[in-house]
Amino acid sequence: MDPVIETKGLTHVYIDADNNQVTALGGIEMQIEPGEFVAIIGANGSGKSTLARHFNALLLPTEGNVRVHGLDTLEEDNLWKIRQNTGMVFQNPDNQIVAAVVEEDVAFGPENIGVPAEELKQRVEDALRAVDMLEYREHAPHLLSGGQKQRVAIAGTLALGSDCIVLDEPTAMLDPKGRKEILNTMRKLNKEQHITVVYITHFMTEAMQADRVIVMSEGKIAFQGTPKEVFSRVDELETLGLEAPLAAKFAFELRKSGAKIPDGIITNEELADALSSR
Amino acid sequence: MLDITLGQYYPGNSFIHRLDPRTKILTTLLLIVAVFLANTAIGYGALCAMVLFIIAVSGLPFMLVLKSVKPLLFIIVLTLALHALMGQGEHVLWQWKFIKVTEEGLRLGVQMAMRLILLLMISSILTFTTSPIVLTDGIEALLRPFRVIGVPAHELAMMMTIALRFIPTLMEETDRIIKAQTARGADFDSGNLLVKAKNMLPILVPLFISAFRRADDLAIAMEARCYRGGEGRTRMHQLAYRAGDVMAFVFAFVMIGLLAFLRWGLL
Ligand SMILES: Nc1ncnc2c1ncn2[C@@H]1O[C@H](COP(=O)(O)OP(=O)(O)O)[C@@H](O)[C@H]1O
Ligand SMILES: [Mg+2]
Secondary structure: OOOOEEEEEEEEEEEOOOOOEEEEEEEEEEEEOOOOEEEEEEOOOOOHHHHHHHOOOOOOOOEEEEEEOOEEOOOHHHHHHHHHHEEEEOOOHHHHOOOOOHHHHHHHHHHHOOOOHHHHHHHHHHHHHHOOOHHHOOOOHHHOOHHHHHHHHHHHHHHOOOOEEEEEOOOOOOOHHHHHHHHHHHHHHHHHOOOEEEEEOOOHHHHOOOOEEEEEEOOEEEEEEOHHHHHOOHHHHHHOOOOOOHHHHHHHHHHHOOOOOOOOOOOHHHHHHHHHOO | OOOOOOOOOOOOOOHHHHOOHHHHHHHHHHHHHHHHHOOOHHHHHHHHHHHHHHHHHHOOOHHHHHHOOHHHHHHHHHHHHHHHHHOOOOOEEEEEOOEEEEHHHHHHHHHHHHHHHHHHHHHHHHHHHOOHHHHHHHHHHHHHHHHHHOOOHHHHHHHHHHHHHHHHHHHHHHHHHHHHHHHOOOOOOOOOHHHHHHHHHHHHHHHHHHHHHHHHHHHHHHHHOOOOOOOOOOOOOOOOOOHHHHHHHHHHHHHHHHHHHHHHOOO
8 A cells, every 4th residue: 555644855944034044854754654653753843843744735845755645745736635634733722723612613624625514514523523522512612621622623633534643742732631632542543443643742651652653853864663662772862862761761771780681671561570570 | 710701692592592693683784774763752662662572582681681781871871961951942841041951852862862772782682692603604694795896704704713712712811921920020900001001011912922823823723624715615504594584584674664654654
């Protein structure tokens, strides 16, 4: 099958306020396969948001190209198809809800592409049920919790018919409960509805739940792999300004001091097992 | 927590609540015409009876509707007083030096006051029985035919929708900023108007910065969700006229007919 998202030599140069060129992305090569749950991590300013916006044709490559479901984002005719296929969820839950009633907001996307009323109602209902927000359909968004607002935003992309959802630090402004809600919702959508998920986060515990982790640094992919592979590279993460999960750091330090601890320990459970089996 | 109810919607499920918003807007306009036609005591009596009848059908508390007159009470009293005291006419009821109250002047004053009260009550019934969101839909639908002469119906409705969505958020934020500034010793209550206005600056500046940031974010989020203006857009909730709407229109036209008859007789 074709990759859902494929970038070739993707380069993005911003012109900042002082007319300087800022290279935010420098030749990114990546592929995201259907049904994958990919986490993207990286220090502030490493280019994660810029990359995410290319997946939705909100930004266009300065050089190279991006294909979404095989459609080149540089071709104007593909624009609406691409934006339907990949939904976006942003960081600030307040600033992406358009309407003053939950269900009206979820309907906003499909209304824009001209879905007829009957089908629209069905889509909105299905989308709200999928994120477990159906009972709030007639609520005012400003009275919802952060996690609930983000779930409404996720429902908005589902109602649009997206089979790939790109989330740019969706949990950065949420409390721990809200964070859990969002991650669980996305994992459920990934498992049950085979939605491809691109999940940008600065919480390593969230990235650990992904199928694959991509580490960004200064507009490039520093390295990538399974959470096990990525998070056992404690040293390298640290030089990129990222902190490995506590268990991985602990195992790493123990190994450095000569203890016989197997590679690839990233969770507390794995660490406990390794320690107790000695 | 701030509890912000926008407009003055009074939720309910009455016949009036369930009318199509377009019907409510148009019949309100028709009834306003009827008010301007009234020029006899019987006419005003009929209009008062009509307002009472509508309030009864709508299930709104009478006092609630009456209170909508309050903001303009001063102007109503002033209108009444000016007409009564400055009136011309033969039948002097009361006189003190150069001030005289004539029957004609008093009658005109009462008429004007009645007119204002009726207008306020009729239009407030519209906003009491229609949520701002539905009202926006109604306004958009009614303005749509005027797009050919350049009225940006969809854009106006979108603006109202976004305003309705963000006013509560911005109010909460204002509240938060005020609390934060107060905690740092800012004083918003004392001083003359100029001092007060100056003291508001530390609230307004962060509020504006955040509002622009929000506008930026929202524009991108809307684009990501395929927003491209009103062209080709459908709506989940479609407006539809029902039997009740026909009845409301008939009622409004009967009122206009009655008031026109009372004014001009059978032409
Ligand atoms: N609109 C912009 N104009 C100029 N430079 C920008 C703009 N947006 C982002 N940048 C720069 O691009 C780089 C990557 O930013 P971003 O993609 O937001 O990173 P991240 O999301 O990983 O924090 C940063 O150096 C940032 O300063
Ligand atoms: Mg970012």
